[in-house]
Amino acid sequence: MKSKTALHSSTPLSRRIPNRLFALIYSAAISALLYRHATTLLRPAAPTFFSLFTSFSMLAADLILAFMWLNSQAFRFNPIESHPFPENLQQLLRLPEDFPALDVFICTADASKEPPLTVAATALSVMAYEYPTEKLSIYVSDDGASELTLFALMEAAEFGKEWLPFCKANRVMDRCPESYFGSGYVSFSEETEKIKEKYEYMKTRVEDVVEKGYIGDDYKTSVAAAKAKAFGKWGKDFTSLDHPAVIEVLSQSGEDKDAASCSMPNLVYVSRQKKLTSPHHFKAGALNVLLRVSAVMRNAPIILTLDCDMISNDPSTPHKMLCYFMDNSANSNLAYVQFPNRFHGINKRDIYASEFKRVYHINPIGFNGLSGPDYFGTGTFFNRRAFFSGPSSMIEPRDPELSPDHVVKKAIDDQAILELTHLVASCDYEEGSMWGSKIGFRYGSLVEDYYTGFRLHCEGWKSVFCNPSRPAFLSEMPISLNDVVTQTKRWTVGLLEVSLSKYSPLTFGRRFMGALMAHGYSYYAFGPFWSFPITVYAFLPQISMLINISIFPKASDPWFSLYIFLFVGAYGQDLVEFVLAEGTLQRWWNDQRMWVIRVLTSDLFGTLEYIGNHLGIYARGFNVTNKINDDELRRRYDEGKFEFGVPSPMFVPLSTAAIINAAALMGGLLQVVKGRELNELLGQMVVAGFGVVNSWPVYEAMVLRSDGGRMPTKITFISLVLAWLIFTLVSTIAKV
Numbered sequence: 001m002k003s004k005t006a007l008h009s010s011t012p013l014s015r016r017i018p019n020r021l022f023a024l025i026y027s028a029a030i031s032a033l034l035y036r037h038a039t040t041l042l043r044p045a046a047p048t049f050f051s052l053f054t055s056f057s058m059l060a061a062d063l064i065l066a067f068m069w070l071n072s073q074a075f076r077f078n079p080i081e082s083h084p085f086p087e088n089l090q091q092l093l094r095l096p097e098d099f100p101a102l103d104v105f106i107c108t109a110d111a112s113k114e115p116p117l118t119v120a121a122t123a124l125s126v127m128a129y130e131y132p133t134e135k136l137s138i139y140v141s142d143d144g145a146s147e148l149t150l151f152a153l154m155e156a157a158e159f160g161k162e163w164l165p166f167c168k169a170n171r172v173m174d175r176c177p178e179s180y181f182g183s184g185y186v187s188f189s190e191e192t193e194k195i196k197e198k199y200e201y202m203k204t205r206v207e208d209v210v211e212k213g214y215i216g217d218d219y220k221t222s223v224a225a226a227k228a229k230a231f232g233k234w235g236k237d238f239t240s241l242d243h244p245a246v247i248e249v250l251s252q253s254g255e256d257k258d259a260a261s262c263s264m265p266n267l268v269y270v271s272r273q274k275k276l277t278s279p280h281h282f283k284a285g286a287l288n289v290l291l292r293v294s295a296v297m298r299n300a301p302i303i304l305t306l307d308c309d310m311i312s313n314d315p316s317t318p319h320k321m322l323c324y325f326m327d328n329s330a331n332s333n334l335a336y337v338q339f340p341n342r343f344h345g346i347n348k349r350d351i352y353a354s355e356f357k358r359v360y361h362i363n364p365i366g367f368n369g370l371s372g373p374d375y376f377g378t379g380t381f382f383n384r385r386a387f388f389s390g391p392s393s394m395i396e397p398r399d400p401e402l403s404p405d406h407v408v409k410k411a412i413d414d415q416a417i418l419e420l421t422h423l424v425a426s427c428d429y430e431e432g433s434m435w436g437s438k439i440g441f442r443y444g445s446l447v448e449d450y451y452t453g454f455r456l457h458c459e460g461w462k463s464v465f466c467n468p469s470r471p472a473f474l475s476e477m478p479i480s481l482n483d484v485v486t487q488t489k490r491w492t493v494g495l496l497e498v499s500l501s502k503y504s505p506l507t508f509g510r511r512f513m514g515a516l517m518a519h520g521y522s523y524y525a526f527g528p529f530w531s532f533p534i535t536v537y538a539f540l541p542q543i544s545m546l547i548n549i550s551i552f553p554k555a556s557d558p559w560f561s562l563y564i565f566l567f568v569g570a571y572g573q574d575l576v577e578f579v580l581a582e583g584t585l586q587r588w589w590n591d592q593r594m595w596v597i598r599v600l601t602s603d604l605f606g607t608l609e610y611i612g613n614h615l616g617i618y619a620r621g622f623n624v625t626n627k628i629n630d631d632e633l634r635r636r637y638d639e640g641k642f643e644f645g646v647p648s649p650m651f652v653p654l655s656t657a658a659i660i661n662a663a664a665l666m667g668g669l670l671q672v673v674k675g676r677e678l679n680e681l682l683g684q685m686v687v688a689g690f691g692v693v694n695s696w697p698v699y700e701a702m703v704l705r706s707d708g709g710r711m712p713t714k715i716t717f718i719s720l721v722l723a724w725l726i727f728t729l730v731s732t733i734a735k736v
């Protein structure tokens with residue numbers, strides 16, 4: 001049903017009915033399992049210390065699994081897909097003046113991990129949006145305070161004067177120059193050759209400066225004198241952790257014109273003040289500074305937040321987002337429109353499950369039928385008003401200039417405006433204010449995105465998930481296993497900071513957002529708790545089998561089929577959902593493997609880090625994901641090989657589990673050969689066999705490979721010793 005005036009559709013997925021039926025059946029099966037646990041615990045046959053320990057561990061593990069299953073039902077209850085109809089916008093937006101202003105925030109934090117050229121490319125890709133340029137402003141926050149990044153952005157402003165008219169005249173879709181020239185389907189006309197040359201010129205300059213690590217005088221004199229003055233701010237006491245605010249207008253709409261004499265959008269560089277003694281709250285702090293600086297300069301009602309490596313892949317995305325914000329029936333409590341995180345350069349089998357299909361594609365559709373998706377931190381268009389308390393309450397900021405209703409009348413380079421932006425970007429500005437607690441992006445969790453979205457939903461705001469077939473944005477993802485699990489380890493710490501706080505979705509959330517939303521949020525917040533059941537299932541049945549103890553029912557026992565049903569049911573449903581979300585069988589297999597790997601690495605170590613933070617052993621930190629990879633690594637990744645390479649302690653539980661599972665499987669087979677009934681061991685054999693198949697890349701990396709990505713011998717050795725120690729310890733206890 002598509003009316004001529006509707007701005008968007010919403011279609012409930014037909015699988016919601018079978019989902020609910022299956023939930024009923026599955027919950028009956030879980031109850032049966034818990035009943036069995038209760039009876040074995042209450043009437044143990046011949047209790048030993050070890051049998052009690054096993055029964056309790058299995059019960060605790062299964063209880064957590066059941067709780068996580070319950071949480072996941074929130075996404076299955078009422079999945080809804082939504083599509084925008086931008087063609088119907090014309091009725092509302094005829095002239096450029098009719099469009100609401102749009103402020104784009106791009107965050108970068110470390111020029112050594114986030115190449116300035118990438119930041120510049122991201123900025124260019126949004127500067128070239130198909131949107132009235134007088135209404136468009138781009139603010140780049142640089143927490144690394146790098147003059148190299150500033151230089152790259154100056155070059156982008158210059159090159160943009162050619163690039164923007166070129167894209168618009170030729171209806172280019174890839175408006176990130178690097179992707180456009182690398183896409184292979186560019187037809188090289190004279191005009192294209194010329195623009196390519198100009199891009200190469202800019203690229204060489206930026207890369208040259210980055211390689212040298214400083215901006216030579218020849219480069220300084222080549223940029224307009226007024227702009228070159230900015231580099232003078234990098235004085236001798238200037239460090240990335242201690243420096244005054246640097247705010248530079250690099251391109252100004254109305255003043256700067258492109259090669260076709262149209263106005264350029266605003267481009268502003270912002271590096272907030274830093275002092276060693278003031279907390280800066282990582283990315284949330286940076287975003288709040290951008291909220292204030294942009295309020296003083298333009299105060300656009302709509303804000304787009306982007307990570308520095310998230311390029312626009314579709315110039316018409318703002319029109320799609322407007323379909324939601326311009327809809328009068330829905331806009332009053334709409335806080336944000338979330339586009340999925342999609343990645344370029346993923347290998348065919350997606351060995352690290354970088355797609356995060358569940359997090360970025362499947363679950364948000366589930367949330368869409370409730371109050372809307374969680375906030376992913378990037379690719380999100382916000383209603384500025386949402387940062388100032390709930391839809392029907394409003395907290396006025398101290399300075400009236402920061403209020404979402406304030407209308408800016410001066411030019412962005414006006415002296416008074418510039419002075420105020422420096423003030424609101426200073427360290428002390430937030431002291432004694434509600435920034436980070438009741439207004440703006442929220443502090444207190446390393447997953448500021450998830451946490452901010454959660455708090456907005458608690459205040460009564462709604463959100464929408466919009467997933468057009470052409471990806472709206474594309475970003476990069478880590479391609480070495482250590483970078484991958486380091487990234488998710490930060491997420492684990494951040495999630496525990498929410499689940500174990502007074503704002504836990506289970507308590508605070510249930511009170512303010514309804515049970516289904518609260519359980520959906522709990523699915524993530526309590527995600528690190530998977531590490532308990534998975535660790536139990538990765539070690540306990542295996543070690544028990546090695547010392548001749550059965551812990552599952554015999555294969556001939558009807559209870560055995562209950563276990564099979566629970567396992568196949570959960571995995572089967574996951575597989576169906578994955579494939580329906582345009583996944584392949586191979587990618588699904590790797591996705592479930594990475595889930596286990598993440599749980600045994602990121603979740604375990606993240607939990608330790610969280611505890612360490614609380615005991616004051618180490619300081620909380622946001623470890624920025626590395627975005628620079630060498631060619632060798634890229635080649636191995638493209639071939640689909642896991643990259644171990646570095647002796648990371650996080651690999652230890654992984655390889656220890658791999659060793660124990662292999663030993664158990666062989667031990668079990670040996671017992672069967674010696675005449676023990678398979679009937680008794682089948683359950684444990686299946687679990688160990690599953691472990692072995694999943695551990696295949698680990699065995700390869702330990703034994704078969706000799707390239708740079710192999711498992712460091714040190715880790716293999718430590719894991720062997722550890723596996724032996726665990727085995728000895730458990731078998732000693734079992735004899736007591």
Ligand SMILES: O=c1ccn([C@@H]2O[C@H](COP(=O)(O)OP(=O)(O)O[C@H]3O[C@H](CO)[C@@H](O)[C@H](O)[C@H]3O)[C@@H](O)[C@H]2O)c(=O)[nH]1
Pocket residue numbers: 107108109110114141143281282283286306307308309376377378446447448449487490491494622623624625626
């Ligand atoms: O002190 C900081 C730390 C990070 N960043 C920026 O935050 C973004 C995300 O950092 P990244 O290292 O790429 O983390 P990821 O884990 O890849 O990012 C995901 O997870 C983050 C929360 O942990 C979210 O903020 C991101 O939007 C989301 O894409 C990057 O643009 C950084 O430059 C800052 O601006 N200031």
Ligand SMILES: [Mn+2]
Pocket residue numbers: 307309476625
């Ligand atoms: Mn990232």
